[in-house]
Amino acid sequence: MILRFLRDNLKRLLGRRPKEPLSLLVELLGFEPQDRALYDLAFRHSSMSRTDETGFKLNNxxxxxxxxxxxxxxxxxxxxxxxxxxxxxxxxxxxxxxxxxxxxxxxxxxxxxxxxxxxxxxxxxxxxxxxxxxxxxxxxxxxxxxxxxxxxxxxxxxxxxxxxxxxxxxxxxxMNYKSLLLEWTQKHRLSLDFRMLQEPKRSGVPFVCGVFVDDKRIGLGRGLNKKEAHQDAAHKALLALCRADEAVARELGINPALLESSQS
CATH class of the missing domain: 1.10.1520.10 (Ribonuclease III domain)
Structure with a gap:
């Protein structure tokens, strides 16, 4: 509160008045609201609920x-x-x-x-x-x-x-790469297996997971835990499949360019 007071007074001294709440809201929306009470309610979290005359809690x-x-x-x-x-x-x-x-x-x-x-x-x-x-x-x-x-x-x-x-x-x-890969393999009636190839006993060493489709390894992933390694391996597997056949990306409704850009 004190910092806000000092900041607002500094702006006044410099000839800049702080924006009023309504002007900030108009700037956010791009138009002037007709019923401001609705927007007050939209920004009222349940932890700050008000109570109406019937005892009903008002929040967003x-x-x-x-x-x-x-x-x-x-x-x-x-x-x-x-x-x-x-x-x-x-x-x-x-x-x-x-x-x-x-x-x-x-x-x-x-x-x-x-x-x-x-x-x-x-x-x-x-x-x-x-x-x-x-x-x-x-x-x-x-x-x-x-x-x-x-x-x-x-x-x-x-x-x-x-x-x-x-x-x-x-x-x-x-995007859940593992779910997408599972969806694709089930659609084509292929077997899918995630095998942990490295499970470290000490910190700082990554978990390593391999993805096998019909017993052929198509992806290798690493992570700080098993879940991250599984997800990374599924990502690498999907990337390999999309590179091999553009139809895979179309089937799954994903953008191959974004899949490439999110590669770690």
């Missing part, structure tokens, strides 16, 4: 539920128009990656939603998912305040560009 959880559906619909519409030759499976995979919690959290932080969030300090430090939840609640508030078209425009103009910018760095957080 219901708006989060609503915004989650609006976000999924807007992203579905975008993918449907942008990729007319993708089938239902490819559309679903890409939408799932775009609305995953890790993506929403990173996008929300890049947007600066943490500046608006009303939350207890101890709760803020406990989970990063609160930011993705807040983004969904904000989208729900826009939907109720200005309707679906405005909410969709916010997603496409403000959220989507940040996702595309962060896509490469978020690749490892949003």
């Amino acid at each position: 959880e219901r708006l989060e539920f609503l915004g989650d559906s609006v976000l999924a619909t807007a992203m579905s519409h975008y993918l449907y128009l942008e990729h007319p030759h993708w089938d239902e499976g490819e559309l679903s995979k890409h939408r799932g990656a775009m609305v995953k919690r890790a993506v929403n959290n990173a996008v929300a932080l890049r947007m600066g939603l943490d500046r608006f969030l009303q939350i207890r300090r101890d709760v803020r430090q406990g989970s990063s998912d609160i930011y993705g939840n807040t983004l969904e609640a904000l989208i729900g508030a826009i939907f109720l305040d200005r309707g679906y078209l405005r909410a969709e425009a916010f997603v496409l103009e403000r959220v989507l560009p940040l996702f595309l910018e962060l896509e490469r760095s978020l690749m490892d957080q949003t």
